[in-house]
Amino acid sequence: MFQYTIRRLISTIPVLFGISLMLFFLLRALPGDPAQVIAGELATQQEVELIRQQLGLDEPVYVQYAKFLGRLVRFDLGISVRTQYPVIQEIAPRLLNTLILAVAATLLACLLGIPAGIVAAVKPYTTMDMVVTALALFGMSMPAFWLGLMLIIIFSVKLKLLPVGGSGGFVYLILPAVTLAASLVAVVARNTRSAMMEVLAQDYITTARSKGVREKMVILRHGLKNSFIPVITVIGLQFGTMLGGTVLTETVFAWPGLGRLLISSILARDYPVIQGAILIFALLFVLTNIVVDVLYAYFDPKVRYD
Amino acid sequence: MIDDKAAIASTRKGNSREFSHLRTGISKFLRNKAACFGGVLIFIFIISSLLAPVLFSKDPNAQDIRHALEPPSLKQPLGTDELGRSILARIIFGGRISLAISLSSVALALLIGVPFGLVSGYFGGKIDFIIQRFTDVMLSFPPFLLALALVSVLGVGLKNTIISVGIAGLPHTIRITRGCVLSIREQVYVEAARAVGTRDRIILFRHILPNVMVPIIVNATLFFGMAIIFAAGLGFLGVGVQPPNPEWGTMLGSGRSLLFAAPHVATFPGIAIFLAVLGFNLLGDGLRDALDPRLGYE
Numbered sequence: 001m002f003q004y005t006i007r008r009l010i011s012t013i014p015v016l017f018g019i020s021l022m023l024f025f026l027l028r029a030l031p032g033d034p035a036q037v038i039a040g041e042l043a044t045q046q047e048v049e050l051i052r053q054q055l056g057l058d059e060p061v062y063v064q065y066a067k068f069l070g071r072l073v074r075f076d077l078g079i080s081v082r083t084q085y086p087v088i089q090e091i092a093p094r095l096l097n098t099l100i101l102a103v104a105a106t107l108l109a110c111l112l113g114i115p116a117g118i119v120a121a122v123k124p125y126t127t128m129d130m131v132v133t134a135l136a137l138f139g140m141s142m143p144a145f146w147l148g149l150m151l152i153i154i155f156s157v158k159l160k161l162l163p164v165g166g167s168g169g170f171v172y173l174i175l176p177a178v179t180l181a182a183s184l185v186a187v188v189a190r191n192t193r194s195a196m197m198e199v200l201a202q203d204y205i206t207t208a209r210s211k212g213v214r215e216k217m218v219i220l221r222h223g224l225k226n227s228f229i230p231v232i233t234v235i236g237l238q239f240g241t242m243l244g245g246t247v248l249t250e251t252v253f254a255w256p257g258l259g260r261l262l263i264s265s266i267l268a269r270d271y272p273v274i275q276g277a278i279l280i281f282a283l284l285f286v287l288t289n290i291v292v293d294v295l296y297a298y299f300d301p302k303v304r305y306d
Numbered sequence: 307m308i309d310d311k312a313a314i315a316s317t318r319k320g321n322s323r324e325f326s327h328l329r330t331g332i333s334k335f336l337r338n339k340a341a342c343f344g345g346v347l348i349f350i351f352i353i354s355s356l357l358a359p360v361l362f363s364k365d366p367n368a369q370d371i372r373h374a375l376e377p378p379s380l381k382q383p384l385g386t387d388e389l390g391r392s393i394l395a396r397i398i399f400g401g402r403i404s405l406a407i408s409l410s411s412v413a414l415a416l417l418i419g420v421p422f423g424l425v426s427g428y429f430g431g432k433i434d435f436i437i438q439r440f441t442d443v444m445l446s447f448p449p450f451l452l453a454l455a456l457v458s459v460l461g462v463g464l465k466n467t468i469i470s471v472g473i474a475g476l477p478h479t480i481r482i483t484r485g486c487v488l489s490i491r492e493q494v495y496v497e498a499a500r501a502v503g504t505r506d507r508i509i510l511f512r513h514i515l516p517n518v519m520v521p522i523i524v525n526a527t528l529f530f531g532m533a534i535i536f537a538a539g540l541g542f543l544g545v546g547v548q549p550p551n552p553e554w555g556t557m558l559g560s561g562r563s564l565l566f567a568a569p570h571v572a573t574f575p576g577i578a579i580f581l582a583v584l585g586f587n588l589l590g591d592g593l594r595d596a597l598d599p600r601l602g603y604e
Binding site for chain 2: 014015018019021022026029030137138140141142143145146147149150152153157164240241242243244245247248251252262263266267271274278281282285286289
């Protein structure tokens with residue numbers, strides 16, 4: 001198990017290299033002088049010159065890339081053009097907020113999606129099942145940012161129950177978490193339903209029933225336990241996709257997270273921060289995938305570690 | 307001579323079986339009410355987009371400040387926006403933009419992704435390794451963020467939205483194509499073609515491509531919905547299609563500041579996005595159930 005985790009971690013090294021290469025060329029693909037781009041339009045000639053020296057832009061590309069990697073390893077992501085603070089200082093508090101939002105949404109999605117999927121699978125092709133299936137399809141087709149706006153209209157503008165946006169406590173988390181969770185609930189419900197239906201058709205379920213095990217136990221103990229693996233996989237994979245969705249949700253609710261920092265940096269052409277934020281998002285995504293793989297191996301003894 | 311006849315007969319038989327596959331597929335699709343509903347939604351979406359200039363003679367961007375922020379009424383079924391423009395007209399004209407973006411970005415993803423997937427799956431070896439590592443890196447970004455990262459380099463606007471959304475869909479297209487090729491590469495008819503000395507190019511395009519088309523088309527249909535949401539998301543954030551163009555996401559973005567004064571401005575473009583995406587998702591699900599041979603025919 002431990003060895004598998006180590007091997008899985010090692011296997012991501014080429015991917016990490018690829019990500020660093022992409023980020024390296026992100027700035028170089030921009031039209032114009034990279035030093036000028038990084039320093040910002042308002043920078044003085046001196047500042048531009050300083051950055052040129054720091055990046056070693058006069059040196060060959062591979063030397064530049066090596067230096068870039070060296071800084072990445074030390075988490076030196078440069079200086080924000082807008083605030084003049086180190087990028088890592090800008091990112092750290094925002095990252096925490098984004099993680100709070102994403103974890104809250106994931107929990108919510110599990111709490112709603114898994115029971116909904118079970119109900120649909122236990123009584124397939126009934127009205128209940130069709131309602132769950134239809135709602136799941138709606139959830140997957142709905143643009144989250146629009147759902148967020150509609151929730152604001154209902155709960156903040158009309159009913160005046162919840163704040164329009166911002167941060168400061170649990171009440172501020174509710175609407176953004178619901179918005180971000182919507183499509184995940186749908187995916188979790190759909191996958192729980194299909195995994196559960198597959199398991200419930202197995203022989204050991206029939207055996208359990210014929211032994212006289214109560215239906216509730218059959219479903220929860222024998223059924224749910226065995227359908228967890230595909231559900232966990234999907235939740236893990238969707239967690240990464242959801243990270244992309246935080247950009248929109250955070251913008252709708254003015255939630256001070258990494259996604260909002262990214263979009264305001266794109267609009268302000270603050271490239272060091274853009275680079276840093278995208279790097280962190282990609283690292284989170286890669287990390288989630290590793291966690292999913294390891295969990296998968298842990299839960300499913302049939303998965304071989306080689 | 308007899309062999310020829312037998313061959314022709316078997317070809318005919320093959321053809322008729324192919325047609326019957328198609329026919330079962332179509333009848334299966336038509337029996338699926340949800341899929342048909344999706345088809346109807348997309349049909350309405352395409353027709354209204356095509357007929358937009360006929361339905362509304364007025365320029366959807368023309369301002370009429372005296373009638374700003376009117377709620378829905380008989381004259382203005384969906385109300386007017388902050389510049390007095392008809393929201394209905396703008397949504398229908400916006401459909402043209404969404405349709406153009408989704409068509410072009412799906413085409414882009416297919417034109418680049420399918421050949422790469424074919425080559426990667428068919429030849430294997432070094433070239434497969436290189437293409438797959440490249441795909442791995444692209445897949446290590448959440449898809450919407452990949453599109454955002456590209457926009458941050460390319461800049462805003464219609465063309466760059468198409469490129470960014472198309473490239474965001476590229477890694478999945480490569481993976482799906484490659485996966486299908488891998489399962490077909492070892493089939494007897496491919497081996498036979500190789501044994502008689504058919505060139506790789508011919509095998510790829512004549513023998514393999516037609517057999518991987520169905521899953522690719524099904525996934526492309528589902529990608530349509532995603533492309534619409536992505537493009538609208540970029541527009542909403544202000545880095546997609548720029549105002550005054552009536553792009554749905556851009557319209558939502560400008561309606562965001564009017565939630566208190568005029569909630570209808572942000573409501574209707576979102577419903578349009580929802581219905582179009584729902585249509586493509588239902589259609590894609592239906593097509594998969596009806597056509598994908600891996601799922602088996604009833």
